[in-house]
Amino acid sequence: MHDLRSMECRVFGTRTQAERELAVEVAELVRVRPDAVLGLATGNTPTGLYRELARMHRDEGLDFASVRTFNLDEYCGLTPDHPRAFRRWMREHFFDPAGIPAANTGFPDVGENVGAPGASDRIDPCADFERAIRDAGGIDLLVLGIGRNGHVAFNEPGSERASRTRRVELHPWTRADAAAAFGGLDRVPTHAITMGIATILEARRLRVLAFGPEKRALVARTLAATADPDWPASQLHGHPDLRLLVDRSAAG
Ligand code: PGA
Numbered sequence: 550m551h552d553l554r555s556m557e558c559r560v561f562g563t564r565t566q567a568e569r570e571l572a573v574e575v576a577e578l579v580r581v582r583p584d585a586v587l588g589l590a591t592g593n594t595p596t597g598l599y600r601e602l603a604r605m606h607r608d609e610g611l612d613f614a615s616v617r618t619f620n621l622d623e624y625c626g627l628t629p630d631h632p633r634a635f636r637r638w639m640r641e642h643f644f645d646p647a648g649i650p651a652a653n654t655g656f657p658d659v660g661e662n663v664g665a666p667g668a669s670d671r672i673d674p675c676a677d678f679e680r681a682i683r684d685a686g687g688i689d690l691l692v693l694g695i696g697r698n699g700h701v702a703f704n705e706p707g708s709e710r711a712s713r714t715r716r717v718e719l720h721p722w723t724r725a726d727a728a729a730a731f732g733g734l735d736r737v738p739t740h741a742i743t744m745g746i747a748t749i750l751e752a753r754r755l756r757v758l759a760f761g762p763e764k765r766a767l768v769a770r771t772l773a774a775t776a777d778p779d780w781p782a783s784q785l786h787g788h789p790d791l792r793l794l795v796d797r798s799a800a801g
Contacts, residue, residue, distance in 0.1 A: 560796070567796055568598045568601050571756055575587070579611060579616055585617075587689065588744075591621075591635045595692050599647070618639075618644075618653060619656075619678075619681070619682055659741075678714045687753065688751070688753065691749060691754070691756070697723075699767065701746070703717050703741045708745070708778060710750075713747050716740055719740060746785075753790060758795070760795065
């Protein structure tokens with residue numbers, strides 16, 4: 550049984566206010582620790598946060614040159630430059646505008662369709678990714694969104710609390726949600742590499758964002774459920790520094 554009180558939920562009047570609050574927290578961390586390690590999500594949810602951090606870099610001289618980042622996940626089967634590859638998305642939405650050198654950014658290695666049946670096992674890139682996070686000193690602050698099926702990163706329903714970085718099959722809803730961006734469901738990758746729930750729980754601070762009425766039921770279920778593998782976001786309960794930042798429409 551995990552302590553429900555550990556999932557603090559802060560409700561903001563607007564999404565922009567929540568993004569600003571988290572941007573200020575990230576900025577304070579980076580000012581105190583210029584080589585801070587950030588865990589980062591892609592998608593619609595964190596875009597305003599990245600925009601605000603890039604603005605702070607541009608207008609206030611917030612220096613990200615020594616910050617290290619690890620992204621939560623990446624699709625299998627896409628080149629790093631594919632328009633829908635998370636690596637490219639991050640470069641365009643955050644790394645380049647915030648002045649984060651490519652060499653400081655970590656992604657799960659999806660080369661050679663890692664972990665696929667029959668794939669070369671010369672090295673284990675999932676273990677390499679975990680090692681790289683540990684070698685960097687662990688993640689100081691990790692940003693998450695919640696998917697329609699309760700997923701965090703690509704930990705789909707059924708994911709164990711003890712799960713680590715691994716190759717996963719994407720849930721039909723996850724693929725359906727990505728279909729428009731890919732120009733058709735058949736173009737959406739079937740697999741991805743994702744940090745596991747245990748990997749995520751090792752971050753020192755977890756910050757979960759949820760905005761808009763379509764997230765309302767997801768927020769309610771995340772707050773209500775305890776360690777339910779069918780609702781992966783609920784497996785975050787029990788983390789010692791976990792905060793949910795939502796706007797009024799997502800809070801219900
Ligand atoms: P979204 O996705 O940010 O596009 O709403 C959240 C998620 O799937 O984790």
